[in-house]
Each structure stands twice: as C-alpha cells, then as structure tokens.
Amino acid sequence: MSPRELVERRYAGSAAAFIAGMLLALSFAPIGWWPLAILAPALLMWLWDGAKPRRAAVLGFWFNAGTFFVGTYWLYIAIKEIGHAPLLLALFLMVGLVAIMGAYHALLGWLVAKFLPPRGALRWLVAIPGAWLLIEWWRSWFLSGFGWLALGYAHTDNWLGGLAPVVGQFGLGLLTLMLAGALVTLLLGEKRSRIVAGGVFVAIWGLAFALRDIEWTQPYSRPIEVAVVQGAIPQDEKWIEEYLDKIIDIYRTRTREAHGADLIVWPESAVPDLANNNIEFYREVYQEASAHGSSLMVGTLRAEANAKTGEEEYFNSVLSMDKSTPGVGWHDKYHLVPFTEFVPVPGLVRQWLRLQGLPYSDFNRGAAQQAPLETAGQRVAATICYEDAYGATQLPALRTATLLVNVTNDAWFGHSTARYQHLQISRMRALEAGRPMVRAANDGVSAVIGAHGEIVKTAPEYEANVMRARIQPRIGLTPYAHAGNWPVVTLSLVFGLIGAYVGRRGQKA
Numbered sequence: 001m002s003p004r005e006l007v008e009r010r011y012a013g014s015a016a017a018f019i020a021g022m023l024l025a026l027s028f029a030p031i032g033w034w035p036l037a038i039l040a041p042a043l044l045m046w047l048w049d050g051a052k053p054r055r056a057a058v059l060g061f062w063f064n065a066g067t068f069f070v071g072t073y074w075l076y077i078a079i080k081e082i083g084h085a086p087l088l089l090a091l092f093l094m095v096g097l098v099a100i101m102g103a104y105h106a107l108l109g110w111l112v113a114k115f116l117p118p119r120g121a122l123r124w125l126v127a128i129p130g131a132w133l134l135i136e137w138w139r140s141w142f143l144s145g146f147g148w149l150a151l152g153y154a155h156t157d158n159w160l161g162g163l164a165p166v167v168g169q170f171g172l173g174l175l176t177l178m179l180a181g182a183l184v185t186l187l188l189g190e191k192r193s194r195i196v197a198g199g200v201f202v203a204i205w206g207l208a209f210a211l212r213d214i215e216w217t218q219p220y221s222r223p224i225e226v227a228v229v230q231g232a233i234p235q236d237e238k239w240i241e242e243y244l245d246k247i248i249d250i251y252r253t254r255t256r257e258a259h260g261a262d263l264i265v266w267p268e269s270a271v272p273d274l275a276n277n278n279i280e281f282y283r284e285v286y287q288e289a290s291a292h293g294s295s296l297m298v299g300t301l302r303a304e305a306n307a308k309t310g311e312e313e314y315f316n317s318v319l320s321m322d323k324s325t326p327g328v329g330w331h332d333k334y335h336l337v338p339f340t341e342f343v344p345v346p347g348l349v350r351q352w353l354r355l356q357g358l359p360y361s362d363f364n365r366g367a368a369q370q371a372p373l374e375t376a377g378q379r380v381a382a383t384i385c386y387e388d389a390y391g392a393t394q395l396p397a398l399r400t401a402t403l404l405v406n407v408t409n410d411a412w413f414g415h416s417t418a419r420y421q422h423l424q425i426s427r428m429r430a431l432e433a434g435r436p437m438v439r440a441a442n443d444g445v446s447a448v449i450g451a452h453g454e455i456v457k458t459a460p461e462y463e464a465n466v467m468r469a470r471i472q473p474r475i476g477l478t479p480y481a482h483a484g485n486w487p488v489v490t491l492s493l494v495f496g497l498i499g500a501y502v503g504r505r506g507q508k509a
Contacts, residue, residue, distance in 0.1 A: 013047060013055075014058060016043070017060070017063040018063065018065060021044075021068075022069065023040045024036055024041070025069075025071035025149065027040070028149060029420040036154075038180050041176070045184045046187065048060075049188065051113055052113060053110045060109025064101045064102045064106075067149055068098045068149065072149070072418075073094075074417060074418040078418075079093055082235050101146070104135050105135070108131060112128055116131070117502050117503045118503075120189065120193060121185050123181075125181040125185055125196065126178075127499020128181060130491070130496035131492075132177050133174045133177060133488070133492040140389075144335070144336075145335075145390065147390065148425075149421070151176045152169035152170060152171070155172050156427045159209050159212055160176070162208050162213070164431035165216045165479060168432050179201060181197075183197075216478040218476045219473070219475075220402045221378075223471060223472045224262040224377070224378065224470070225263075225468060226264075227258035227294075227467065228439070229255055229258055229267075230441065230444070230465050231247065231464055232442065233247055233442060238411075244272065248271055248278070250464060251270055252281075254464060255288070255296075256288065257466045258294065263297065263376040264294050264295070265405060265438050267408060267441050268384055269301050269316065270299050271298075271300060275319060282298065282321070295323070295376040297319070297320050298318065299319075299384065301317065302315050302319070315363060315364055318382045318405070320374075320382075329373040329375065331384070333387060334366045334370075335387045335389075336363055336365060337386065369397075372402075378473050379401050381394050381401035381433075382404075383404070383407075384406070386408075386422065389425050391429055391485075395484050402473035405440070406438075406439045408442070409442040419444060423445045426447070430452075434481070436451050436473065444459065446467055451474055
C-alpha cells in the first residue's frame with residue numbers, strides 16, 4: 001500500500017492531518033521550529049489533493065484541532081489549576097475552543113474542494129494561500145477574535161521576519177502559504193509549474209534577505225533608560241484581600257530600586273484593587289519617583305461613574321504619571337477577554353465566574369482608538385495583556401507614537417508555553433511598527449524588545465526584580481503602518497476569487 005493510499009483511508013488520513021496540525025504548533029515559541037510553519041500546511045494541501053468537499057472539511061478540522069490541542073493546552077492551567085473551575089467544565093471549555101478553531105479549517109477545506117481547481121500551480125500557489133489567509137484573518141476578529149497561533153508569528157527569528165514592517169503579520173502568513181504551495185507544486189506539479197514554484201520560492205526568500213536590514217523608522221530624541229518592576233505575585237494569592245498590603249509594599253520597595261530610570265513600568269493590574277481605593281499610595285510612589293527624575297506607568301483597575309446613568313463602570317487600564325503632563329493619562333483596555341473581563345452570559349453564570357477569584361469580571365471597553373500617553377518625553381502606544389495580538393488596533397497611534405508598552409499578567413498560565421507565545425506576539429508588533437517595546441509582566445516574561453523584534457533584555461522569571469535597559473525611541477511609519485492589513489486581505493480575496501472562477505469554469509467544461 002502506497003503512502004497516498006494509506007492517508008486516503010478514513011482514520012489514517014484524519015490522523016495524518018491531526019499530526020500535521022500538531023507539528024505546526026511547534027513552529028511557534030518556545031520551540032520555534034519555524035520550517036514547520038511551511039511544511040505542515042504543505043502536508044495539508046497534499047492531503048486535500050483529490051479530496052471531496054466533505055472529506056476535505058474533515059481533514060481541515062483535524063489539522064486545526066491538532067494545532068490548538070498542542071498550542072493552547074495551557075487553557076487547562078488557567079481554567080482548572082488557577083481558576084479552580086470544575087474538571088468537567090475545564091475540559092468542556094478546552095474541547096470547545098479546539099472544536100471552534102477546527103471548524104474554521106473545516107470550512108476552508110470544504111471551500112477548497114468545492115470551488116478551487118482540482119490541481120495545478122494556480123490551486124497551490126495562489127488560490128489555497130488566498131483562501132487560507134482570509135480564514136485566518138476572519139478568525140482574528142470574528143466574535144471578538146482569537147488570532148493566536150497565526151502563521152506569520154512563526155517568523156520572528158528568520159529572514160522572512162524582515163518583511164514584517166512591509167506586509168505585517170498577515171502578509172507573512174500569505175507568503176508562508178505560498179512557500180507551502182510551492183513545495184506541493186514541486187512535488188505534484190508538471191515541469192512548467194515546478195519552474196514557477198521554484199521561482200516563487202527564490203523570489204520570496206530573496207526579497208526577505210534584501211530587505212532584512214532596512215531601517216524603516218528614524219531615531220527620536222535621545223536614548224532613554226526604562227525599568228520594569230516585576231512583582232511576581234502568585235496568581236492564587238493575588239486576589240486574596242489579606243495579601244493586599246504585602247503586594248503594595250512589594251511595589252513600593254521595588255519601585256525605589258528603579259528610581260532614576262526615565263520611565264518605570266508596572267505590569268497589568270499590579271495592585272489587585274481599584275486605583276480609586278489607593279489614590280494616596282499612587283501619589284506617594286509617583287512623587288518619590290518624580291523626585292529622582294522618573295515617570296511612572298502603572299497597570300491598574302479603576303472605576304468611573306457613567307456620565308449618563310451615574311452607574312459605576314470598571315476598566316482595566318494603564319495609568320500614566322509624568323511631571324510634564326498636567327493631571328494623569330489613561331489607556332483603557334479595548335479588547336477584553338471573554339468570560340473573564342466581560343461575560344456574555346446570564347447572571348447565574350456570571351456569579352460562578354466570580355468564584356475564580358477575580359472580583360471585577362465585567363469590565364467596560366475603552367475607546368477603539370486612543371491617543372498615545374505622553375510620558376518621559378515620549379508618546380507611548382500602550383496595550384494591555386493580549387491586546388497586542390490585534391496588530392491593526394495600534395496602527396492609528398503609530399502616527400505619533402515613539403515607543404510601545406505592553407503590560408500583562410501571564411501568571412494565569414503557570415509555567416507553560418503561553419507566556420513565550422505571547423512574547424513572540426509582542427515581538428511581531430515591534431517588528432511591524434519599527435519601534436522598541438517595553439513589556440512588563442507580573443512574573444514573566446518581562447522584556448525590552450528592539451525595533452527589529454530582537455530581545456534586548458529579559459528579566460528572570462517567577463521572581464520579584466527590577467529590570468533596567470536603554471532603548472532608542474523611534475518615529476516614522478513603516479510601509480505596513482501606512483497601509484495596514486487591507487492590501488494583504490484584498491490580495492488574498494483576489495487570489496481566492498481567481499481560483500474559484502477558474503475552478504468553476506473547469507467544472508462547467
């Protein structure tokens with residue numbers, strides 16, 4: 001029995017797709033075997049060759065299920081071990097996410113088999129990459145979106161990443177799929193198609209090599225020193241009221257160690273209480289820092305009365321305090337995490353979620369577009385937690401921003417791969433923007449990231465410390481920051497429509 005005959009069997013083919021999807025998950029941090037981001041999709045394209053729509057949908061489902069089964073196993077840690085949810089509910093939510101992610105690729109497989117040409121370079125090099133990228137883009141925003149484990153993120157450490165300032169993360173995804181299609185064409189195509197595929201392969205890597213060292217942005221003012229205060233508060237202790245004074249003391253003491261840095265940054269919701277209840281503490285810490293020439297950015301929760309209803313609304317925010325800016329600056333989180341920061345369910349379920357230990361689990365969204373925070377002589381584009389997975393959201397701020405800051409609390413995911421995947425996402429944002437990023441995490445990975453996505457410095461994980469580093473703020477717009485995602489999304493749509501048009505004509509003939 002040939003390998004092809006084996007995978008065409010019902011269970012063997014599904015197992016092959018599942019394994020290919022699992023291998024794709026290994027292309028991302030911390031494993032970082034990036035060639036698998038090309039090889040795994042190529043394997044699925046090969047499995048789809050000759051498959052009927054229903055069979056192609058099944059193969060697509062198992063491929064993406066494999067990716068998210070391996071790539072998001074850490075949800076169990078967040079839901080069961082730290083969130084203390086019942087085991088069956090934790091498993092249900094994990095399986096539910098894997099099934100939803102699998103459904104995206106089931107739809108893709110059905111569309112590929114139903115509408116695209118059955119074989120040839122147009123199918124593998126153009127039509128499938130276009131359709132695949134459209135589905136990936138749709139997944140990133142539909143129903144609040146989940147852009148984790150998108151193909152482009154695998155390329156933060158190779159030549160292809162040099163194209164991120166030009167085409168963005170989705171553009172890298174499209175190029176990755178074209179490279180995968182080139183491999184399939186070299187394997188299955190005719191002589192002329194193989195020549196085209198070889199040319200595509202050489203052209204993409206050649207362009208990436210040629211553009212890898214271009215400086216798309218310019219230095220702004222002088223280099224500055226930044227300091228990240230990492231409290232390393234265990235997540236299962238953080239929201240216990242008896243620990244509040246201890247946590248406040250940790251941040252007061254550690255911030256004194258950071259005095260003298262131009263900008264001091266705390267992680268997301270560093271003090272587990274409303275800023276409204278700790279005004280004097282924040283004022284005291286800031287005044288001490290300011291006396292030593294330091295500005296302060298603090299991840300915090302806050303409450304504000306609605307101007308129309310008078311009801312209190314809660315926000316997950318960044319508070320900026322700087323002597324050159326009157327008053328204080330706020331950035332309010334826009335992309336909230338479903339079922340922890342906002343609850344699209346009846347009150348009975350909302351009450352259960354409070355048992356996880358997060359007292360404010362129904363936040364309000366900030367504005368979709370918010371001006372950069374002015375602090376330490378810089379204009380800072382801030383993001384909170386996995387907000388930085390939504391690259392297009394920060395684009396308006398890049399017109400004036402000179403520095404990126406992300407505050408997060410990845411302690412929810414324990415000692416898992418989630419924190420390294422999130423760090424890789426942050427690195428992609430720095431690459432796209434051509435700006436350095438300061439990343440403050442509760443217990444890691446706190447890092448300073450350079451304008452080319454490189455790691456400048458990281459703090460020791462799982463321990464309280466102060467990390468200091470010097471960075472060069474930058475100004476100007478990369479080609480991606482000018483254009484955003486729409487050129488790549490439009491091109492992908494054109495690729496898919498061309499494939500569908502040719503495919504339908506072939507069926508009629």
